[in-house]
Amino acid sequence: xxxxxxxxxxxxxxxxxxxxxxxxxxxxxxxxxxxxxxxxxxxxxxxxxxxxxxxxxxxxxxxxxxxxxxxxxxxxxxxxxxxxxxxxxxxxxxxxxxxxxxxxxxxxxxxxxxxxxxxxxxxxxxxxxxxxxxxxxxxxxxxxxxxxxxxxxxxxxxxxxxxxxxxxxxxxxxxxxxxxxxxxxxxxxxxxxxxxxxxxxxxxxxxx
Amino acid sequence: xxxxxxxxxxxxxxxxxxxxxxxxxxxxxxxxxxxxxxxxxxxxxxxxxxxxxxxxxxxxxxxxxxxxxxxxxxxxxxxxxxxxxxxxxxxxxxxxxxxxxxxxxxxxxxxxxxxxxxxxxxxxxxxxxxxxxxxxxxxxxxxxxxxxxxxxxxxxxxxxxxxxxxxxxxxxxxxxxxxxxxxxxxxxxxxxxxxxxxxxxxxxxxxxxxxxxxxxxxxxxxxxxxxxxxxxxxxxxxxxxxxxxxxxxxxxxxxxxxxxxxxxxxxxxxxxxxxxxxxxxxxxxxxxxxxxxxxxxxxxxxxxxxxxxxxxxxxxxxxxxxxxxxxxxxxxxxxxxxxxxxxxxxxxxxxxxxxxxxxxxxxxxxxxxxxxxxxxxxxxxxxxxxxxxxxxxxxxxxxxxxxxxxxxxxxxxxxxxxxxxxxxxxxxxxxxxxxxxxxxxxxxxxxxxxxxxxxxxxxxxxxxxxxxxxxxxxxxxxxxxxxxxxxxxxxxxxxxxxxxxxxxxxxxxxxxxxxxxxxxxxxxxxxxxxxxxxxxxxxxxxxxxxxxxxxxxxxxxxxxxxxxxxxxxxxxxxxxxxxxxxxxxxxxxxxxxxxxxxxxxxxxxxxxxxxxxxxxxxxxxxxxxxxxxxxxxxxxxxxxxxxxxxxxxxxxxxxxxxxxxxxxxxxxxxxxxxxxxxxxxxxxxxxxxxxxxxxxxxxxxxxxxxxxxxxxxxxxxxxxxxxxxxxxxxxxxxxxxxxxxxxxxxxxxxxxxxxxxxxx
Numbered sequence: 024x025x026x027x028x029x030x031x032x033x034x035x036x037x038x039x040x041x042x043x044x045x046x047x048x049x050x051x052x053x054x055x056x057x058x059x060x061x062x063x064x065x066x067x068x069x070x071x072x073x074x075x076x077x078x079x080x081x082x083x084x085x086x087x088x089x090x091x092x093x094x095x096x097x098x099x100x101x102x103x104x105x106x107x108x109x110x111x112x113x114x115x116x117x118x119x120x121x122x123x124x125x126x127x128x129x130x131x132x133x134x135x136x137x138x139x140x141x142x143x144x145x146x147x148x149x150x151x152x153x154x155x156x157x158x159x160x161x162x163x164x165x166x167x168x169x170x171x172x173x174x175x176x177x178x179x180x181x182x183x184x185x186x187x188x189x190x191x192x193x194x195x196x197x198x199x200x201x202x203x204x205x206x207x208x209x210x211x212x213x214x215x216x217x218x219x220x221x222x223x224x225x226x227x228x229x230x231x
Numbered sequence: 232x233x234x235x236x237x238x239x240x241x242x243x244x245x246x247x248x249x250x251x252x253x254x255x256x257x258x259x260x261x262x263x264x265x266x267x268x269x270x271x272x273x274x275x276x277x278x279x280x281x282x283x284x285x286x287x288x289x290x291x292x293x294x295x296x297x298x299x300x301x302x303x304x305x306x307x308x309x310x311x312x313x314x315x316x317x318x319x320x321x322x323x324x325x326x327x328x329x330x331x332x333x334x335x336x337x338x339x340x341x342x343x344x345x346x347x348x349x350x351x352x353x354x355x356x357x358x359x360x361x362x363x364x365x366x367x368x369x370x371x372x373x374x375x376x377x378x379x380x381x382x383x384x385x386x387x388x389x390x391x392x393x394x395x396x397x398x399x400x401x402x403x404x405x406x407x408x409x410x411x412x413x414x415x416x417x418x419x420x421x422x423x424x425x426x427x428x429x430x431x432x433x434x435x436x437x438x439x440x441x442x443x444x445x446x447x448x449x450x451x452x453x454x455x456x457x458x459x460x461x462x463x464x465x466x467x468x469x470x471x472x473x474x475x476x477x478x479x480x481x482x483x484x485x486x487x488x489x490x491x492x493x494x495x496x497x498x499x500x501x502x503x504x505x506x507x508x509x510x511x512x513x514x515x516x517x518x519x520x521x522x523x524x525x526x527x528x529x530x531x532x533x534x535x536x537x538x539x540x541x542x543x544x545x546x547x548x549x550x551x552x553x554x555x556x557x558x559x560x561x562x563x564x565x566x567x568x569x570x571x572x573x574x575x576x577x578x579x580x581x582x583x584x585x586x587x588x589x590x591x592x593x594x595x596x597x598x599x600x601x602x603x604x605x606x607x608x609x610x611x612x613x614x615x616x617x618x619x620x621x622x623x624x625x626x627x628x629x630x631x632x633x634x635x636x637x638x639x640x641x642x643x644x645x646x647x648x649x650x651x652x653x654x655x656x657x658x659x660x661x662x663x664x665x666x667x668x669x670x671x672x673x674x675x676x677x678x679x680x681x682x683x684x685x686x687x688x689x690x691x692x693x694x695x696x697x698x699x700x701x702x703x704x705x706x707x708x709x710x711x712x713x714x715x716x717x718x719x720x721x722x723x724x725x726x727x728x729x730x731x732x733x734x735x736x737x738x739x740x741x742x743x744x745x746x747x748x749x750x751x752x753x754x755x756x757x758x759x760x761x762x763x764x765x766x767x768x769x770x771x772x773x774x775x776x777x778x779x780x781x782x783x784x785x786x787x788x789x790x791x792x793x794x795x796x797x798x799x800x801x802x803x804x805x806x807x808x809x810x811x812x813x814x815x816x817x818x819x820x821x822x823x824x825x826x827x828x829x830x831x832x833x834x835x836x837x838x839x840x841x842x843x844x845x846x847x848x849x850x851x852x853x854x855x856x857x858x859x860x861x862x863x864x865x866x867x868x869x870x871x872x873x874x875x876x877x878x879x880x881x882x883x884x885x886x887x888x889x890x891x892x893x894x895x896x897x898x899x900x901x902x903x904x905x906x907x908x909x910x911x912x913x914x915x916x917x918x919x920x921x922x923x924x925x926x927x928x929x930x931x932x933x934x935x936x937x938x939x940x941x942x943x944x945x946x947x948x949x950x951x952x953x954x955x956x957x958x959x960x961x962x963x964x965x966x967x968x969x970x971x972x973x974x975x976x977x978x979x980x981x982x983x984x985x986x987x988x989x990x991x
Contacts, residue, residue, distance in 0.1 A: 109301035110294020119912040150294035167288030174717025175291035176439040176488025204920040212887025
């Protein structure tokens with residue numbers, strides 16, 4: 024077995040790491056320079072714990088999971104690389120396209136922009152967890168019936184966004200649907216089919 | 232080294248056009264026989280031409296569909312590529328040592344020696360136990376460059392004193408010319424002669440799934456999971472690049488997050504993944520970044536098209552002269568002249584096209600290469616000609632309608648439903664509501680209606696193979712080495728097999744996306760549906776023939792008297808004797824394979840093309856320059872439609888992309904450094920759900936029985952060709968000046984309005 028690289032060294036911060044570091048605010052800037060010296064550090068926010076890794080416990084698709092995550096690891100990294108849940112896709116990796124959308128305590132978030140440690144103690148639903156056993160969620164059924172996809176790469180994101188949206192607004196008009204979907208990009212360009220799927224899903228959910 | 236091995240990489244648009252014409256994949260003479268037209272008329276089909284939901288929909292909406300990005304093999308390493316930061320440089324030395332000695336790094340390669348010609352060209356690669364380590368290793372590679380003068384802006388590259396992009400060859404190359412008649416005579420015969428210039432900019436494919444490859448060796452056998460539109464082509468390319476037999480390579484593509492032409496050829500990083508995997512003795516995955524998608528995997532070449540043409544007062548075109556300057560970076564530009572040559576009856580024509588080389592990554596085929604740019608220019612020009620003689624633009628097109636190819640063959644079109652598209656489209660948009668003269672409206676917000684025609688190839692490729700496999704337990708497979716790009720190939724294969732066998736689509740297990748399966752062409756040029764549906768139909772018809780023989784034996788009747796009805800084989804007439812499907816399949820005793828093939832078609836007697844007409848209605852705010860598309864009607868002749876559900880999506884998607892390219896999309900370069908500055912999906916604008924108009928899709932259903940046994944033509948590209956052009960012409964109709972450049976950004980719209988005010 025080859026020697027595992029030292030994951031603790033923060034040397035050579037890439038742009039991606041930097042952005043993700045910034046996402047942690049005061050905590051992030053405290054993490055980078057001082058890693059192993061002490062367990063807490065004084066910041067203007069007060070004394071905060073310093074760690075480069077942390078065991079987090081989260082509920083994923085109804086199942087409790089404990090994962091040791093790095094401080095700069097995103098929720099998308101953890102879902103895809105540790106938990107083998109590849110439904111959420113990495114397409115832009117910077118919060119522009121919505122392909123990685125998952126629900127965090129029922130709210131849609133871009134998993135590529137959410138730090139995994141923020142999910143500690145919370146509940147995550149991915150596209151793999153939306154159906155109840157063999158019974159698809161009405162949103163999933165409607166996407167199939169109305170061909171609300173082409174290549175399907177952005178579909179998990181659209182499906183999750185729609186599920187969260189319809190939970191809040193069960194009877195949306197077309198303009199509301201367009202606005203709700205505007206944080207998700209479909210490069211194949213199937214938006215008008217997706218509107219129909221969303222609208223049909225709303226009807227199904229009201230009927231159910 | 233690496234340079235030579237990968238020399239045949241990057242099949243550009245020109246090869247792609249060959250494929251689109253079906254020219255490079257002719258079956259060996261005498262191998263495939265033209266088959267007679269199929270049996271039932273469209274109305275009698277139970278499934279074909281109707282709406283069928285995708286058979287793999289459940290996989291997609293539950294996140295179970297595995298894309299190349301999702302492939303994870305035991306012991307898999309992460310591969311990363313180091314790219315040249317310079318637009319032109321000499322690689323003096325590469326020291327991989329420090330990278331190799333970093334713990335966790337298992338392989339490192341030098342990929343370039345000598346000259347690099349664009350920023351983003353690959354120079355070295357590493358494979359390591361994870362992404363972070365691989366990134367760190369790239370930082371440790373020591374490369375000495377000698378920076379050379381570069382030219383990034385294509386207009387500057389036309390200067391004879393500009394730095395030379397290629398060794399010993401000028402930057403400007405004439406790469407296409409055509410002529411018929413005498414253009415000078417045509418100018419003399421014309422009542423009105425005008426000259427106009429249209430410009431299209433660099434549009435990047437940006438498939439949602441970035442390019443990705445996973446390479447794994449098992450002894451001397453290589454398996455590559457690749458995000459590709461062409462499993463067989465990548466297989467052959469890898470074999471050549473690695474100097475191993477093609478029989479030792481398998482390329483697999485299960486699901487792919489879009490390609491649009493960018494994933495048609497073998498990618499350099501795929502070869503790098505295979506070499507890294509060989510060196511490391513473990514599988515290697517390389518996933519390109521979103522930024523890489525702006526640098527090194529192609530884009531639609533630019534064009535600068537100047538048309539000079541003449542028309543008589545009655546609308547008769549007398550002459551068209553076209554000069555085009557295209558640029559495709561270190562690759563070729565696209566020929567944009569095919570629409571000008573073919574679409575209208577015009578006795579005098581002269582075309583000259585030049586490509587300009589620059590120190591930027593090479594272009595690649597982009598959904599309907601050349602035609603999309605050319606249609607923007609030609610159809611804009613037709614509208615301006617119509618205005619010059621005060622004629623209805625649609626009437627001008629009808630006046631010069633042709634039922635024969637106007638290019639090099641002069642053959643009659645086997646079928647041409649463009650006139651039907653004009654009629655249906657004009658009715659659906661309410662053509663009579665347009666401004667009778669461009670810019671007739673008043674007030675700050677103006678409305679306009681415009682249209683554009685389309686012509687494309689889109690025949691099937693003779694020699695395409697597919698198998699239908701019947702099992703004694705009545706399960707059925709349809710197998711073909713094609714690929715489903717998200718166009719719905721899996722489902723249309725199931726539809727055709729199910730239709731033919733009297734089953735339901737969900738009962739057909741479709742296998743595709745593997746180079747070990749029967750040969751099919753790369754999915755480009757709109758060839759997949761006609762090629763594959765015909766081969767599957769052929770195989771399924773043979774299967775039915777066998778089943779009927781078996782049934783006849785059991786029923787003691789003649790095979791010719793057996794009919795399929797309600798999942799039984801019955802003796803025709805009133806005998807009432809029948810046998811259930813299950814009992815006949817059981818008699819096969821073992822799995823039985825039937826081979827199907829797409830036959831030849833009489834291309835020496837007829838011209839085969841797809842046609843379309845798009846109509847758009849827009850609203851232009853003359854104070855802000857902002858354009859909103861309100862309605863878009865797309866009328867298509869693509870022969871027989873196999874699955875209306877997915878066919879509609881093809882059209883809707885291409886209209887969206889045309890709107891996006893027409894209004895928003897443009898690669899912006901730092902012309903000193905040679906880097907695109909908008910390398911992410913926030914700065915590179917693509918259409919969102921908020922930009923969409925109402926879209927109406929019409930198929931005129933002109934079945935071409937001479938072409939193949941399905942009478943089907945392609946639909947992938949046709950709807951992309953007129954979509955930007957129809958919108959541009961609608962804007963012209965609204966504001967009375969043609970913006971003449973896409974994307975039609977607010978700035979360009981306001982500049983056009985200023986030109987109009989200035990009276991030029």
